[in-house]
Amino acid sequence: MKKWIAFWNILLKDVRSYYLKPPNISWGLLFPLVWITMFFIRSGMGMDKLPDLLPGLAALSILFGTTSVLSVTVTFEKKGRSFERLLLSPISLELLMLAKTSGAIIFGTINALVPIFAAMFLADLSALNWYIFIPAIVLIAISSTFLGLFIAVSVKEVFEAQTFSNFFRFPMIFLCGLFFPIASLPIFLRPLSYALPLTYGTDILHGSMNGSNLMPFWMDFLVLSGFCVVLFYFSLRNINKKWIT
Amino acid sequence: MTEQKRNWTGGNQESLIDVVKLTKTFEDIIAVNEISFSVDEGEIFGFLGPNGAGKTTTINILTGLSRPDSGTIVVAGLDCTKNPKAAQHLIGIVPDESNLYPELSGFDNLCFCASLYGIRKKERCERARELLQIFGLREAANRKFAGYSKGMKRKLTIAAGIIHRPQILFLDEPTTGIDVASARQIRQLISALNSNGTSIFLTTHYIEEAERLCNRIAFIVKGRIVRIDTIENLMGQTQGQHVVQFAFQTTTDKACEYIKAEFPELQCKTVSEGISIESPLPIRVGPLVRLLEDNGLEVTEAKKILPTLEDVFVKITGIEAGMMKQEKEKMKMGGNA
Numbered sequence: 001m002k003k004w005i006a007f008w009n010i011l012l013k014d015v016r017s018y019y020l021k022p023p024n025i026s027w028g029l030l031f032p033l034v035w036i037t038m039f040f041i042r043s044g045m046g047m048d049k050l051p052d053l054l055p056g057l058a059a060l061s062i063l064f065g066t067t068s069v070l071s072v073t074v075t076f077e078k079k080g081r082s083f084e085r086l087l088l089s090p091i092s093l094e095l096l097m098l099a100k101t102s103g104a105i106i107f108g109t110i111n112a113l114v115p116i117f118a119a120m121f122l123a124d125l126s127a128l129n130w131y132i133f134i135p136a137i138v139l140i141a142i143s144s145t146f147l148g149l150f151i152a153v154s155v156k157e158v159f160e161a162q163t164f165s166n167f168f169r170f171p172m173i174f175l176c177g178l179f180f181p182i183a184s185l186p187i188f189l190r191p192l193s194y195a196l197p198l199t200y201g202t203d204i205l206h207g208s209m210n211g212s213n214l215m216p217f218w219m220d221f222l223v224l225s226g227f228c229v230v231l232f233y234f235s236l237r238n239i240n241k242k243w244i245t
Numbered sequence: 246m247t248e249q250k251r252n253w254t255g256g257n258q259e260s261l262i263d264v265v266k267l268t269k270t271f272e273d274i275i276a277v278n279e280i281s282f283s284v285d286e287g288e289i290f291g292f293l294g295p296n297g298a299g300k301t302t303t304i305n306i307l308t309g310l311s312r313p314d315s316g317t318i319v320v321a322g323l324d325c326t327k328n329p330k331a332a333q334h335l336i337g338i339v340p341d342e343s344n345l346y347p348e349l350s351g352f353d354n355l356c357f358c359a360s361l362y363g364i365r366k367k368e369r370c371e372r373a374r375e376l377l378q379i380f381g382l383r384e385a386a387n388r389k390f391a392g393y394s395k396g397m398k399r400k401l402t403i404a405a406g407i408i409h410r411p412q413i414l415f416l417d418e419p420t421t422g423i424d425v426a427s428a429r430q431i432r433q434l435i436s437a438l439n440s441n442g443t444s445i446f447l448t449t450h451y452i453e454e455a456e457r458l459c460n461r462i463a464f465i466v467k468g469r470i471v472r473i474d475t476i477e478n479l480m481g482q483t484q485g486q487h488v489v490q491f492a493f494q495t496t497t498d499k500a501c502e503y504i505k506a507e508f509p510e511l512q513c514k515t516v517s518e519g520i521s522i523e524s525p526l527p528i529r530v531g532p533l534v535r536l537l538e539d540n541g542l543e544v545t546e547a548k549k550i551l552p553t554l555e556d557v558f559v560k561i562t563g564i565e566a567g568m569m570k571q572e573k574e575k576m577k578m579g580g581n582a
Binding site for chain 2: 010
């Protein structure tokens with residue numbers, strides 16, 4: 001019980017201190033809307049094509065929302081030494097990092113809801129399998145958050161967190177089948193696509209939207225969950241190695 | 246509140262911390278080299294040494310922020326060598342730099358720190374209010390921590406360290422870089438905490454602070470403990486040593502030469518105020534003044550110097566305490582710039 005008091009208060013503090021700050025709220029709202037607008041202007045498609053773009057828009061909103069905020073806040077707290085206070089508290093490192101990442105997972109999921117709500121009003125989503133779509137959104141939020149955590153514990157400076165995030169994020173946009181099918185990628189790039197977690201998340205989202213998934217859902221969920229475990233494990237290992245010297 | 250040492254009887258208490266042959270290296274630098282010591286229940290244990298001696302590394306290892314290469318640590322009977330989390334609920338930590346959350350108010354910072362120890366909302370709010378009152382920060386309770394002065398930040402960091410009523414409090418250089426009044430208040434608070442039963446592990450480079458507060462002191466130099474003892478025993482080192490200091494109208498480096506020639510049994514050295522003469526026997530000032538004045542030196546002051554812990558420190562470690570303090574202050578200024 002005592003540990004959960006700590007967990008809940010770490011989460012609450014982060015939500016108040018970071019995620020509910022006006023710049024982050026506006027980022028969470030504006031960013032997905034800008035993506036939507038950008039793709040429509042660029043592609044010249046009508047609103048009836050919105051469901052085709054929705055998986056990509058939702059996934060990008062999550063990816064950028066979670067990795068940006070988490071990697072910066074953790075690096076910021078580490079730099080300001082307030083993270084030491086958490087490391088010195090009598091809760092396990094696993095629970096501590098789950099508390100630190102929970103805020104970003106919620107933030108990422110809410111970010112994804114912006115294009116989803118927009119699409120609900122602008123397009124016909126009757127074909128969407130919500131029972132697959134929503135768990136996939138949450139799992140993408142978890143894997144992206146853990147990727148943000150992995151980035152945060154791999155760098156020293158706050159600015160490095162942003163640049164290092166882009167090292168992962170931008171290739172994902174093009175290689176994960178968000179907007180271009182993996183089949184249309186040059187053959188030598190395809191193995192790289194399957195090494196990225198978002199590929200599996202995108203596959204579930206596309207499948208739940210129009211049944212165009214390349215792999216069975218169970219396999220996508222399994223691989224994506226595997227990425228979550230691996231990223232979380234290596235993040236904790238890095239903390240143990242680098243921060244508890 | 247006054248700075249008063251608790252009536253620590255020494256030796257009869259149970260050890261709260263037992264450290265045996267603790268070693269820590271960073272690449273090719275031995276930060277802590279096979280140090281062993283124990284901290285008794287109810288005492289203020291001072292860890293005194295120059296910059297880079299291994300004080301903070303020792304605290305980091307004891308509190309779980311760093312891992313030792315070898316050695317054992319037992320805190321309150323719990324083996325923390327492999328599992329530093331084992332005793333973290335029993336200890337409070339005040340690091341050398343305030344590490345609270347700049348965006349939170351003083352009150353929220355304390356409540357948050359209490360929550361990390363699983364204290365329920367009602368209790369942590371009451372405790373936070375109580376500590377803000379004790380530390381004289383009630384007026385600033387709702388101000389953001391970022392806007393606090395250095396002294397206020399220090400006080401709130403100490404309050405955060407004791408919010409969960411720890412059995413032992415680690416204080417890393419608690420008065421470094423803050424004004425005299427705040428430092429004095431913090432020393433009084435440390436004494437009061439100890440009087441209420443909290444054992445304290447204090448690192449400092451202010452020798453006079455250690456002398457005023459601590460029951461026992463360990464001198465640490467280059468990662469090794471060179472001496473651990475009670476203040477009384479350490480001061481006993483200088484008993485039987487007589488020191489007289491002379492000041493002159495004009496500065497001179499000849500004074501010691503005259504004295505050595507006439508009184509070879511006396512040890513003379515030039516100090517910033519003039520000269521300092523040491524002897525195992527009582528020193529007769531009259532003949533010395535006459536000798537110096539006959540040689541054309543105008544003596545403006547002659548005073549007997551009582552031995553201090555600083556003398557003991559210099560004697561044992563060979564490090565000038567003043568230099569140690571200046572070096573630390575310089576580093577702090579550099580860090581703040």
